[in-house]
Amino acid sequence: MIDDPMTSPGCMQGDDTDKGFATKAVHSGMQDVEGSAATPIFLTSTYKLTDERYKGWADGAQHTLIYSRISSLNSEVVSAKIAALEGAEDAEVFSSGMAAISTTLFTLLSSGDHIVASADCYGGTYGLLTEIMPRMGIEVTMADMRDPASYEEAIQENTKVLYVETMTNPVLKVCDLEAMAEIAERNGAVSVVDNTFASPWGCNPIKMGFDIVLHSGTKYLGGHADLIAGLVAGKKELIADIFFSKIHYGGAADPHMCYLLERGMRTLHTRMPVHASNSAELARRLESHDMVESVRHTSLKSHPDYEVAQRIMPKGSGMLAFVVKGGDEAALRFMRSLDTIFEATSLGGVESLVECPFNSSHMFVPEEVRHEAGVIPGFVRMSVGIEDVEDLWKDIDGALKAANKFLETRA
């Protein structure tokens, strides 16, 4: 047996700061039991109380293994790994990305406070900002995350948080995180970024001055479309506050899911380059396709934020968007003519997925807000997987031809 894998504070292993990203992805946080090469699943809801754990409890309970809604051996491993990959002081893991986002924001904001965010963000976050927060007496101002100055202009005396996404969902605008972090610091606001679309392989916002970075672990971190998870990493004292709310809100991550998440995170650095190169190649070919009106990918010079993207997330990600000629009907025909790539509302897995945001991830975002953000008729979002790129292209080209035939027969 290991001496005590459940020590307090925490199971965070050694100092990984001098190690490279790939080594951290494979090793950071990992707990061996009886010399195991992988962390076993520790299926227990509670842990035997010892003097050390009573002390951990008295000290605030974070990273103390007392009860699995607070922390589990497997959640500790994942927290340590995301902290290492993001270069953060500390981290917590949650039952979903939305649990991480809502718990974080409701920790930082109280009735009477103000947050500056952007309307073109993930649909669930948009709902939280526009429906739940106003009911709680929290003021929300929507600015443009492509334009850090618009955030600064929106700041009020009661502004507590500036909220952005590294790359927006679904139109793939890129935020100048360095400028945004500086504005937050200058104005005494906490800077929070959803880094899901870039992953820690693509971008490390903490190193650019951000206070808190969030992830839907469901996406690139898990990487295999087989789990739902959320993570938050950042400054120690902020994470300690968020941890405290987590206990009360209850969005804890179960050990089995954390085991899968750790396994996914161990190969992040091997999957991401393929996601990035496959999506860049498809973007390049789509740009000259007759059935395509426009293409968004951070590797294309035509991307409106090309310069910022090259600075903030130069290695790219697997996210691609394009507008199919002929509007939503043609886009739907395109999607339903695909064979290998299938229509589903998620991203970041090894398999390629496609969706029209208007009837899926952004269904509840008002049409005018979607159009304003750039989700125009025919808009398709694709999460490019790690399959053979020639197979993906054959699939896409064939489905675009089918959409074209549909338009011709309709004319």
Ligand SMILES: Cc1ncc(COP(=O)(O)O)c(C=O)c1O
């Ligand atoms: C950018 C982004 N943030 C957060 C979420 C929410 O994550 P989850 O579905 O794990 O709650 C999603 C989900 O699609 C997302 O795309």
